[in-house]
Amino acid sequence: MSDSNYAKDKAQLKIPYLEVKNLTKVFPGVIAVDNVTLRIYSGEVHAIIGENGAGKSTFCNMVTGVYKPTKGEIYCFGKKADFSHPSEALKAGISMVYQERNLIPFLTGAQNICLGNEPNKFSIIDEDKVYSLAEKVRRLLGIDIPLNIPVERLTVGVQQMIEIIRAFYYNPKILLLDEPTASLGEGEVEPFLNFIQQVTNEINISVIFISHKIDEVFKIADRISVFTEGKNVFSKAKSETNRNECVKAMLKKEIKDVIQVNSISKEKEPILEVGQCEYDGRIHNLNFKVHRGEVVGMYGLVGSGRTECVEAIYGIRPTQKSDIKLDGKKIVNQHPFNMLQKGVVLVPEYKSHALFNGFSLKENMSILFMKNISSSFGLINKKEEKKLAYKLVDDGNVKYANIEQGINSLSGGNKQRAIIARSLGLPEVNLIIMDEPTKGIDMGAKNEIYILVRKLTEKDNKAVLVISSELPELLNISDRMYIFYNGNIVREFKRDKFDRTRILECALGGIKSE
Amino acid sequence: MSELNKKTKNKNIVNLAELPRYFLLIALFAIIAGFSMASPYFLKLNNILDIIREASIIGLMGLGLTAAVAAGEFDFSVGATATIAAVVAGKVLSLSSVNSTIIAFTVGILAAVVVGLINSFNVLKIGMPSFIATLGMSTLLDGISKYFTGGAVFYSVNWPKSFGLFGKGFVFKIIPIPALVFIIAGILSTIFLHRTTRGRYIFAVGNNPAAAAHVGISCKKIKLLAFVFVSLLTALAGIVEGSMLGSISPLMGSANLLRAITTVMLGATFLTPGIPNMPGTFIAAILLAVVGNGLTMIGASYFMKDVVTGIILVVAVGVIAMMRKGKLGQMLTGL
Numbered sequence: 001m002s003d004s005n006y007a008k009d010k011a012q013l014k015i016p017y018l019e020v021k022n023l024t025k026v027f028p029g030v031i032a033v034d035n036v037t038l039r040i041y042s043g044e045v046h047a048i049i050g051e052n053g054a055g056k057s058t059f060c061n062m063v064t065g066v067y068k069p070t071k072g073e074i075y076c077f078g079k080k081a082d083f084s085h086p087s088e089a090l091k092a093g094i095s096m097v098y099q100e101r102n103l104i105p106f107l108t109g110a111q112n113i114c115l116g117n118e119p120n121k122f123s124i125i126d127e128d129k130v131y132s133l134a135e136k137v138r139r140l141l142g143i144d145i146p147l148n149i150p151v152e153r154l155t156v157g158v159q160q161m162i163e164i165i166r167a168f169y170y171n172p173k174i175l176l177l178d179e180p181t182a183s184l185g186e187g188e189v190e191p192f193l194n195f196i197q198q199v200t201n202e203i204n205i206s207v208i209f210i211s212h213k214i215d216e217v218f219k220i221a222d223r224i225s226v227f228t229e230g231k232n233v234f235s236k237a238k239s240e241t242n243r244n245e246c247v248k249a250m251l252k253k254e255i256k257d258v259i260q261v262n263s264i265s266k267e268k269e270p271i272l273e274v275g276q277c278e279y280d281g282r283i284h285n286l287n288f289k290v291h292r293g294e295v296v297g298m299y300g301l302v303g304s305g306r307t308e309c310v311e312a313i314y315g316i317r318p319t320q321k322s323d324i325k326l327d328g329k330k331i332v333n334q335h336p337f338n339m340l341q342k343g344v345v346l347v348p349e350y351k352s353h354a355l356f357n358g359f360s361l362k363e364n365m366s367i368l369f370m371k372n373i374s375s376s377f378g379l380i381n382k383k384e385e386k387k388l389a390y391k392l393v394d395d396g397n398v399k400y401a402n403i404e405q406g407i408n409s410l411s412g413g414n415k416q417r418a419i420i421a422r423s424l425g426l427p428e429v430n431l432i433i434m435d436e437p438t439k440g441i442d443m444g445a446k447n448e449i450y451i452l453v454r455k456l457t458e459k460d461n462k463a464v465l466v467i468s469s470e471l472p473e474l475l476n477i478s479d480r481m482y483i484f485y486n487g488n489i490v491r492e493f494k495r496d497k498f499d500r501t502r503i504l505e506c507a508l509g510g511i512k513s514e
Numbered sequence: 515m516s517e518l519n520k521k522t523k524n525k526n527i528v529n530l531a532e533l534p535r536y537f538l539l540i541a542l543f544a545i546i547a548g549f550s551m552a553s554p555y556f557l558k559l560n561n562i563l564d565i566i567r568e569a570s571i572i573g574l575m576g577l578g579l580t581a582a583v584a585a586g587e588f589d590f591s592v593g594a595t596a597t598i599a600a601v602v603a604g605k606v607l608s609l610s611s612v613n614s615t616i617i618a619f620t621v622g623i624l625a626a627v628v629v630g631l632i633n634s635f636n637v638l639k640i641g642m643p644s645f646i647a648t649l650g651m652s653t654l655l656d657g658i659s660k661y662f663t664g665g666a667v668f669y670s671v672n673w674p675k676s677f678g679l680f681g682k683g684f685v686f687k688i689i690p691i692p693a694l695v696f697i698i699a700g701i702l703s704t705i706f707l708h709r710t711t712r713g714r715y716i717f718a719v720g721n722n723p724a725a726a727a728h729v730g731i732s733c734k735k736i737k738l739l740a741f742v743f744v745s746l747l748t749a750l751a752g753i754v755e756g757s758m759l760g761s762i763s764p765l766m767g768s769a770n771l772l773r774a775i776t777t778v779m780l781g782a783t784f785l786t787p788g789i790p791n792m793p794g795t796f797i798a799a800i801l802l803a804v805v806g807n808g809l810t811m812i813g814a815s816y817f818m819k820d821v822v823t824g825i826i827l828v829v830a831v832g833v834i835a836m837m838r839k840g841k842l843g844q845m846l847t848g849l
Contacts, residue, residue: 316727337730346728354728358721358789367718368729370711378710 016075017042017174017206018063018094023072025058025230032058034230035072040174040206045197047209047217050227051250051301051469056210059227060176063208064089064096077173095172097163099179105152110134112151113166137168141199157188161195176208181216182303193220212301214243214508226250247504268292271431271463272313272344275323279312283321285488290431290463295453297474298467300484300507306467307349308487310433314339314346327430340368343430345423347437349467354419355407362389362403365422388425396421397448413445420452432456433465438473450477471503483507534837537830538784538794542801549808556811563693565803570696571596571755572770573799576777577703578747583778583790584707585740586720587637587644591629592774594655595745596752597767599626601659601668603753604762607677608670615676623749629655630745634738652768659764669761681758692754696799699747704792706743716740717789773802776823780830787834801826 018040025033033055040046048056061067063074065083074081076092083089086096103112110131119129134147143165145158154162160180167175177196181189197220200207211217217224218238225235226249233249234241272290276283286309290296298306311317313324315334324331326342336346348354355364366373366385373384389403398417400410410418416437423432434453438446454477456462468474474481475498483491483506491506493499533540550557575592582589603622606612629651636647662668683691707713718726719736726733751770756762780801781794802823809818 335730335732336727337732340730348728352722353724356718356721356725358717363714367714367731370714374711378712379705380709380711380714 015042016040017077018208019075020063021073021075023059023062023074024070025055025062025067026070031230033062033069036227036230036232038225038232038235040208041223042173042206043201043204044222045200045207045209045220046223046225047211047221048225048227049211049214049217049246049250051212051471054227054250055230056227057178058230060096060178060208060210063174064094064176090170090172093171093173094176095167095170095174096176096178097160097167097180099182101156101159101163103151103159103162106150108149109145109147109151109154109162109165112162113137113147113169115166117169134165134169137165141165141168141195143195155188157192160188160192164195172205174206174208176210178210179212180209181211181213189216196220212508214246217246218243247501247508250504268294268461269328270325271327272465273325273328274313276321277309277312277319277323278321279317279319280308280487282487284309284312288482288489288492290465292430292463293457293461294479295457295464295466295477297478297481298465298484299469299471299474299481299503302469304484304507305487306484307435309484309489310346310435310465310467314344314433316346340426343426343428344433345426345429345431346433347419347423347435349435349439351412351415351419355415357406357408359407360404361393361398361400361407361410361418362386364407364418365389365392365425368422369425392421392425393418396424413441416441416445416449420449424456429462431463431465433467435467436469437466438468438470446473453477471500475500475503485509534833535785535787537833538780538797538801541826541830542797542804545801545804545808549804549811552812553808556808559688561807561811563688563690565807566693566696566800567690567758568807569799569803570692571751571758572773572777572802573696573796574699574747574751574754575767575770575774576781576795576799577699577792578744578751579774579778580703580781580790580792580795581707581716581740581743582644583782584720585716585737586723587737587740588648589633589644589741589744590648590771591633591652591655592744592748592751593767593769593771594652594659595626595629595748595767596755596770597659597762597764598629598655599623599749599752600756600762600766601662601764604668604670604673604677604756605662607674608672610672613672613674615674615680618677619680619753622753623746626745626749626752627742630741631738633745634741637741638734638737652771656765656768659767663762663764665764667761667763678757678760681754681756682760692758695750695754699750700792700796703747704796707792712736712739773823776827777802780827783830783834787837 016039018038020036020038023033023036024031036055036059048059050056058067062069064086065088066086068084076094081089081092083092104115107115113134114130118125119133120126131148138145138147141164143161145154145161147162151159151162181192193216196207196209199205209217209220221238223235223237224241224246226233226246228250268291270289270291274286274288277286278284284305288296298309300306308317312319312322313334315336315338319334322331322334324334326344331338339345356367359367362385366389369388370380373388374380386403393400393403396417398410398421399414407415407418420434420437423429437449450473453464453466457464457479466474466478479495481493481498481503482489483493483503485507493503546557555561575596579589579592599622602625603618606621607615607618612618633644633648633651636642636651637644679691681692685691685694707716715726715731715736716739718729718731719733723733726736752767755766755770759766777795777798778790780798781792781796782788782790784794784797785791805822805826806819809822
């Protein structure tokens with residue numbers, strides 16, 4: 001299939017600017033990019049689409065020389081390329097605009113554009129020339145934005161344009177854009193996409209457009225590649241594919257169910273009920289419930305507002321208005337301390353948000369239980385502290401050499417076990433919220449967490465709320481699932497109605513209707 | 515911290531790689547040994563007690579500052595707060611209607627606590643970095659102290675005898691009261707920071723505010739506690755100094771600021787490298803006093819005190835930095 005495409009392209013006299021063959025990148029325990037073969041042609045916008053962790057960013061980082069490929073070759077304009085640093089890729093004509101803004105706020109647009117390559121006279125920066133050089137690139141691209149004021153006074157959309165101008169300052173032949181619209185407001189996306197399309201055609205460069213928003217991709221791309229689990233599922237011209245095919249291709253292969261969820265648990269009394277909440281300066285529709293004895297999954301793309309939602313409920317994120325009921329009672333001014341008292345505990349996405357790296361393993365375990373191990377004066381009973389820590393780490397299967405060892409000497413999986421063990425040590429724990437509990441840990445440790453989550457709900461009649469970006473994982477362990485899009489919950493799925501395609505569609509586009 | 519009561523059950527008699535953690539104590543004994551050889555009077559009980567008395571002022575300020583640094587904040591106003599406590603106490607006592615030293619000292623301490631609360635408000639409510647908020651507060655307080663003292667050294671004929679007792683008096687005719695105050699404060703501070711729940715929370719907040727919030731610790735309450743703790747100990751230092759000198763200079767506290775900071779930094783090289791701790795600060799304050807006392811006793815030039823103090827600080831921190839990189843361990847174990 002693809003060979004015939006390539007033949008057709010040759011007929012249209014398009015030259016492959018970039019060609020990768022069998023590109024593979026292996027990180028310890030995970031194959032991030034798996035045998036990818038791709039051609040990127042001049043004058044084309046080539047979109048690479050895929051779920052979080054599908055290997056898109058790793059692919060880009062190999063092209064620009066940030067990572068060295070484990071296997072495979074990269075050919076740039078027909079020549080074999082072996083970049084060991086992004087600056088070499090830059091010299092060869094490959095520019096990348098990263099997802100996060102990389103501008104220095106108090107410098108002007110022109111100063112930011114020339115940063116690192118300032119024209120100078122006797123080592124003194126020639127500010128006039130800086131401005132005129134930046135202006136030249138700006139005019140060439142036909143962007144109408146001011147370059148003489150500090151960038152911090154400009155909107156995010158304009159800042160994005162400055163990054164693009166900066167990328168063009170180096171005369172690139174290949175431009176990589178990593179989720180370029182992620183930080184743009186709604187009104188800014190459309191003009192930006194038009195601009196990219198226009199520039200691509202006029203200057204005859206090739207653009208690699210990384211995204212997980214399928215709408216955008218179909219608006220802008222000439223050619224689309226779908227990445228799944230590090231593999232390039234297909235590369236097709238836009239006219240030869242459609243949305244449906246792309247969404248289907250993005251779905252990962254079925255992983256073997258290690259968890260047997262026999263019957264859908266009957267609805268019991270709700271522990272947590274949440275309605276509309278206001279935080280981060282806007283109202284979020286979070287109508288959801290968590291019942292005793294069930295695992296509830298929260299799925300959505302990165303940035304869809306899942307973490308923010310649980311942080312607001314747990315009381316870490318300041319909320320202006322909230323509608324939260326715990327065990328039927330309305331909660332006001334929620335704070336982690338009160339939540340812990342009421343038996344709600346949050347296992348955060350980042351281990352650094354749960355562990356104190358200046359503390360020993362023992363101290364990290366006991367910090368949640370200081371009241372229980374100290375006298376009424378607040379004097380810590382060292383013996384009790386040790387006893388408690390030993391019990392927690394043994395119950396939680398944490399592997400360690402010495403209870404007094406620094407927490408940072410534990411592996412990622414063991415740190416996660418320690419955090420979970422600590423949370424489960426709470427005497428009255430009813431609801432455990434886990435934010436990306438399997439992120440960055442190996443398959444075995446993941447399975448352990450799946451089994452634990454099911455045991456907690458089925459045997460111990462507790463409730464577990466799991467946030468994950470891995471759909472198969474949630475399909476595997478949850479009784480119900482809520483889908484996030486743009487900060488709101490847009491759909492609920494029950495286990496007997498789980499439908500991968502529909503779930504992904506909701507997460508990608510916020511489709512509400514049946 | 516955990517390492518404080520860590521029992522090193524090592525097969526080696528002395529684990530050489532662990533040695534840098536005790537550098538401060540080793541340096542103290544080495545310097546004491548040196549001075550006692552140079553001067554026969556150095557190791558006399560009177561002189562030792564005198565050294566502890568000398569250490570008490572910067573030591574008390576250092577103990578307070580240790581809690582603030584452990585909580586991840588800084589307090590540049592420790593010096594000026596000490597002065598203001600002494601100035602307020604002195605002013606109250608100079609009023610003919612008040613002749614209770616205890617009342618005057620209490621009012622002085624309360625004035626310092628108010629300063630601590632204002633610092634907390636600026637840092638925790640308004641959100642100023644403590645570095646800058648307390649630097650501004652320090653300048654402001656020095657100005658206020660100058661206004662109250664008329665810009666000169668201040669004393670009053672109305673002060674009762676008991677005013678001087680706190681700084682110049684003795685218990686059992688031999689132990690200077692400031693030395694006793696310092697030792698008791700050192701023990702209580704150590705218990706507070708290293709043995710109580712609040713102390714553990716102070717380290718937690720200083721180490722990782724995000725994680726502290728996740729486990730239900732209120733960062734603001736804990737930092738407020740740290741700021742009030744600083745002001746209490748600092749007030750004690752100011753009153754001890756005023757009482758010891760029998761007069762109050764509007765800049766006496768700020769003159770001690772850098773030395774107080776030095777005790778915390780030096781102290782943080784002890785036992786738990788990089789983490790401020792009360793025993794370390796206590797030993798560091800004694801060390802600085804030993805250097806001052808010993809050099810005077812052997813008749814060294816006036817600038818030698820600064821030179822030696824500077825060398826000790828740089829070497830102590832350097833030893834820890836090398837220990838972190840593992841170079842020193844290699845060097846020592848390779849011997």
